[in-house]
Amino acid sequence: MDLLLESTLQEVARFYDERKVGDVGPLGFRRSTDLGTLLAGLDRLVSQEIIVPGKTLFMDLGCADGRVNVFLSYLARVSVGIELDEWTLDEYDPLRVELEGHLSRHGLLLPPDNIFLFQGDATDEGVFERIGRSTGFSLGQFDLFYTYLVMHEELADLIVRRGKPGAIFLIYGLQKVMPRYNGLRLLNHLSPLEGILGIYKKP
Ligand SMILES: C[S@@+](CC[C@H](N)C(=O)[O-])C[C@H]1O[C@@H](n2cnc3c(N)ncnc32)[C@H](O)[C@@H]1O
Numbered sequence: 001m002d003l004l005l006e007s008t009l010q011e012v013a014r015f016y017d018e019r020k021v022g023d024v025g026p027l028g029f030r031r032s033t034d035l036g037t038l039l040a041g042l043d044r045l046v047s048q049e050i051i052v053p054g055k056t057l058f059m060d061l062g063c064a065d066g067r068v069n070v071f072l073s074y075l076a077r078v079s080v081g082i083e084l085d086e087w088t089l090d091e092y093d094p095l096r097v098e099l100e101g102h103l104s105r106h107g108l109l110l111p112p113d114n115i116f117l118f119q120g121d122a123t124d125e126g127v128f129e130r131i132g133r134s135t136g137f138s139l140g141q142f143d144l145f146y147t148y149l150v151m152h153e154e155l156a157d158l159i160v161r162r163g164k165p166g167a168i169f170l171i172y173g174l175q176k177v178m179p180r181y182n183g184l185r186l187l188n189h190l191s192p193l194e195g196i197l198g199i200y201k202k203p
Helices: 003-017 035-047 067-073 092-105 125-135 152-162
Strands: 057-061 078-083 115-119 144-147 168-172 197-201
Touching: 003 035, 003 067, 003 092, 035 067, 035 197, 057 067, 067 078, 067 092, 067 115, 078 125, 115 125, 144 152, 152 168
Parallel strands: 057 078, 057 144, 078 115, 144 168
Antiparallel strands: 168 197
């Protein structure tokens, strides 16, 4: 990873990690991923070709304010998010505007034009039709799926049924005991990445 990209990702992680949601108080259900932790595991994800820069089609199932989408947009071909709550998704734009001002002032890279966020239920087939129409990519073409513990059993089942062979499911928020999902293989040699990320593959 070149130095400018690395500095940019560090700054993006710092920006959002200073603005986490749900660590305390009533919004625990929409807790934010710690992007510093994702950054720490990124080299491993790239060296293992779980993320192939410029090629990976990425989708966050339950994306909230889109922070994981922004972070991974620098490496993905497209970075798609689905969020159930409209009011949560509404936080994406103002945060992004603030982030971009910040990145510009520091001479860092702005997020590429490859982020597509959708309001909807990630377990509802209809949202994938909208995604297909807007991005040109169907669910079965995505390489990498992500969730922060949202409906992980239902989403694992969705990936088993509709994902392509080789699709990867990253589950953030796991601890030492890794759940098993019928039809997905836990990548034992990588999980839990940074102590928190379970990595599963559809054979
Ligand atoms: C724990 S937050 C994680 C947000 C973001 N992915 C991150 O890691 O920072 C989970 C989000 O998933 C959303 N969610 C819950 N069920 C969902 C569903 N069926 N479809 C889409 N989003 C859902 C919640 O509203 C919440 O904003």
